[in-house]
Amino acid sequence: MIDLLRKINSLQIFCGGCFLVCMVFLTCCNILFRQFGMPVRGTFEIMGFLGAMLFALSLGYSHDKKEHLYVSILFDRFPEKLRQVLQRINAMICGLFFSLLTWQLIKKALNMKSVGEVSETLQMIYYPFILVLAFGTFVLVLFIFYALFKKGGDSN
Amino acid sequence: MSLTLVGAIGVSGLLLLLFIFGMPVGFSMAVVGFAGFSYVISFNAALNMTGSVFWSVCSRYGLTVIPLFIFMGQIAFYSGVNKRLYRAANKWVGHIQGGLAMATIIACSAFAAICGSNTATAATMSTVALPEMKKYGYSAVLSTGAIACGSTLGVVIPPSVVLIIIGLATEQSIARLFYGSIGAGVLLTLLLLLTIVVVCRIKPGLGLAAEKSTLKEKIASLSGGIEMLILFCLIMAGLYMGFFTPAEAGAAGAFFALLIAVITRTLSWDNFKKAVKDTLRVSCMVIMLIAGAMIFGRFLAITRIPYDLASFVACLEMSDTMIMICISLIYIAGGAIMDALALLLITIPIFFPLAMAMGYDPIWFSVTITIVTTLGAVTPPVGATTYVVAGIADNVLLKDVFKGVSMFLPAYLLTIFILILFPWIITWLPGLI
Numbered sequence: 001m002i003d004l005l006r007k008i009n010s011l012q013i014f015c016g017g018c019f020l021v022c023m024v025f026l027t028c029c030n031i032l033f034r035q036f037g038m039p040v041r042g043t044f045e046i047m048g049f050l051g052a053m054l055f056a057l058s059l060g061y062s063h064d065k066k067e068h069l070y071v072s073i074l075f076d077r078f079p080e081k082l083r084q085v086l087q088r089i090n091a092m093i094c095g096l097f098f099s100l101l102t103w104q105l106i107k108k109a110l111n112m113k114s115v116g117e118v119s120e121t122l123q124m125i126y127y128p129f130i131l132v133l134a135f136g137t138f139v140l141v142l143f144i145f146y147a148l149f150k151k152g153g154d155s156n
Numbered sequence: 157m158s159l160t161l162v163g164a165i166g167v168s169g170l171l172l173l174l175f176i177f178g179m180p181v182g183f184s185m186a187v188v189g190f191a192g193f194s195y196v197i198s199f200n201a202a203l204n205m206t207g208s209v210f211w212s213v214c215s216r217y218g219l220t221v222i223p224l225f226i227f228m229g230q231i232a233f234y235s236g237v238n239k240r241l242y243r244a245a246n247k248w249v250g251h252i253q254g255g256l257a258m259a260t261i262i263a264c265s266a267f268a269a270i271c272g273s274n275t276a277t278a279a280t281m282s283t284v285a286l287p288e289m290k291k292y293g294y295s296a297v298l299s300t301g302a303i304a305c306g307s308t309l310g311v312v313i314p315p316s317v318v319l320i321i322i323g324l325a326t327e328q329s330i331a332r333l334f335y336g337s338i339g340a341g342v343l344l345t346l347l348l349l350l351t352i353v354v355v356c357r358i359k360p361g362l363g364l365a366a367e368k369s370t371l372k373e374k375i376a377s378l379s380g381g382i383e384m385l386i387l388f389c390l391i392m393a394g395l396y397m398g399f400f401t402p403a404e405a406g407a408a409g410a411f412f413a414l415l416i417a418v419i420t421r422t423l424s425w426d427n428f429k430k431a432v433k434d435t436l437r438v439s440c441m442v443i444m445l446i447a448g449a450m451i452f453g454r455f456l457a458i459t460r461i462p463y464d465l466a467s468f469v470a471c472l473e474m475s476d477t478m479i480m481i482c483i484s485l486i487y488i489a490g491g492a493i494m495d496a497l498a499l500l501l502i503t504i505p506i507f508f509p510l511a512m513a514m515g516y517d518p519i520w521f522s523v524t525i526t527i528v529t530t531l532g533a534v535t536p537p538v539g540a541t542t543y544v545v546a547g548i549a550d551n552v553l554l555k556d557v558f559k560g561v562s563m564f565l566p567a568y569l570l571t572i573f574i575l576i577l578f579p580w581i582i583t584w585l586p587g588l589i
Contacts, residue, residue: 017432020223024414027224027407031400044217047403052215054223054436055443061433062440068180069441069495075178083178090177097187104207130211 002150005142009061012139016057019050026050042122049129056136063143091148098141105134159196163459166192170452170502181498182441185448192455206451213447217403218324223439224406225315229270230431231413235422237384238267238280244377246288247369254356254363256292257302258349260285264306265345268313269388270413274533278307278541282548295362296552298355301560304545305348305567308530311496312523313341315391315409317442318497320402322522325449325504330402331395332586336519339581340527343574347567355563383416442497449501462509469510476514477576483507484528484572491532495540499529520582524575531568534561 030043062068075083109130119126166188173184186206194202213219232238245259245266252258260281267277281303289299311318314334323330356363369377390412391405400408417423423431456462469479486507490499511521533541536558546554575581 013433013436016436017429020227020432020435023220023224024227024407024410027404028411031404031408047220048215048217051217051220051223052211055214055440058436058440059444062437062444065437067437067441068182068444069498070178070180071174071498072178074175086177090173090179093173093177093187094179094183097183097190100190100203101206101210104203105211108207108211129215133211133214 001146005060005139005146006064008139009064012057012136013061016054016061019054019057023047023050023054042119042124045119045121045124049126052129053132056133059136060139060143063140088148091144095141095144095148098137098144102134102137102141105130105137109134159459160461160464162192162196163456163461166455166459167461180444181495181502182444182446182448185445185452185502189448189451189453189455193451193458196455196458205454209450209454210447213450214443219443219446221320221330221403221406222317222442223435224403224410225317225320226438226442227431227435228315228406228409228413229276230434231410231417231423231428232267232270232384233276233280234427234431235413235417235420237270237422238263238277239284241266241384242281242284242288244382246366247374247377250366251368253360253365254298254352256285256289256294256366257298257352257356257363260289260299260302261306261309261345261348261352264303265309265313265341266385268310268316268341270315270384270409274307274310274541275544277310278303278544279548281307282545286549289363292366293364296549297556297560298352298362298563299560300545300549300552300557301563302348302352304534304539304541304557304561305564307541307545308533309341309345309348311530311533312337312344312527314338315402315405316526318500318526318529319522321442321446321497322500322504322526323402324446325501326508326518326522328518328522329586332519333522334392334395334402335585335588336582337523337526338585340523340571340575343581344527344567344571347571348564351564351567383420384413387412387416445498445501449505452502453505456505462506465506465510469514476516479514480511480516480576483511483525487525487528488531488535491529492535492539496526496529496532499532500525517579517583519586520575520579523582524572527568527575528572531565535565 026040026043026046030040033040075086078086109127112127112130113125116125117127118124169191170184170188173179173188174181179187190202190206193205242259242263245262246256249255249258249262263285264277264281285303286299290296310316314337316337319333319337320330322328323333352363387409391409394400394408395402395405414423472479487499487503490503507525508518508521512518533539536542539558539561542554542557542561546552546557549557
């Protein structure tokens, strides 16, 4: 299970890295072309969408690498057994919250699709980007639930 | 139940999740914000609010500045700029007493002008500067203290991710915040250097002088890191002249840092991949914190806690300076148990409106509390950079690192005191824009 999740993560990180490089080049092109009175149309919109995908695709990776900050002052001093119990409760709360969020994001995306909502400048549909974000939170949920059911209550 | 009481329970619930359950800070803020909003309004409204806030935060153009500036810093880090900066500083000031420790502070402040990561700076400086100082018989207390404290400059000297986030959270100009923090950063750097001079005067054995370099060697050493400092000047000048926005400055900075690294052949393909991965990992953590803070902020807004607190403090018979000192003490205590970024995101919705109600300059307040919370990175029990230095240094106890850090604490406190007495140190430069 964890191997599959990490393979998904690697693919996500590859895509996220490409989006990051695209963001750099797109902005630089916009700065350059703007000097000649020809800014790249819709740069702000595309950058926002790329940023959202970059975040979505790194959610699982960041969680797996334990990057998210937590306050360790008390928690790390608890006995091992108690820490495992607390970690499981923690995983249940987070798992439930992000499951609800995933469901809400999918609902939002489908709602946008049904009303045909498009972006302001480029007039492009953007519900697929919300679905990518929902996918990112779904992968995060899988990591959290993996930690919940694994012995020790930790994905690492 | 009154809304203020609900808000107070929400804040207590947040602390409970943070301290007892060890839940990541961004997740805790989102969960408490969601639960509180559900209680006060309705479950469906909370779900809608959370989904909308999450999407709007993730897709906000203004937030793209975060991965771009982090990317610039990571490229600089993986291309070994800080090592070269240290060697250059070493050639210039290494020959004076305590000079290698001073070179560490100078290299840290120069690297802070490109990279805003405390722990990355602490890790590299520990591997580069510690052996050098050990070679010249420097006391472990002084050398590790200088590295731990020098690496905190990354948060104060622009471009700093913490300042960007404060700017976004309080809707202030990021460029003005950057300019405001230059004076404060320079002041803190000078006081850290002064500390080394004073300490080495009192106890000369702590840091002996290294051999003197020739002028030729000194000039030759500049080529190691000068290009990145030119990059910093280009970014600040571009922002000043309105040539580009902060987000564009991040992209331009990343592009030029990459270009310099490729031309000078200092960044391998493997290191480039590491820089990208680290950027994604750190950016995700930061954006998750912001999303959590936004959801928590919506909950706080409906409970009116920030406004009630501002009204309460306005009724107190205390001078504004005393209130500011109280706020600073809260931040010092908070910074000692929590990461600066997380602490700022949790408390800004509460204290920023209060400071504005008291008539403080927003730039001055933001920069000052950034320095105050920075103290937390070196003070026990959290002190992230201190742990990094102690972890890398051979045969150095954690208590020795904290002992070294304690020598520099007066410099931080003096900086805060001077900034409270002379706010123009922060406000004059942004006033020129």
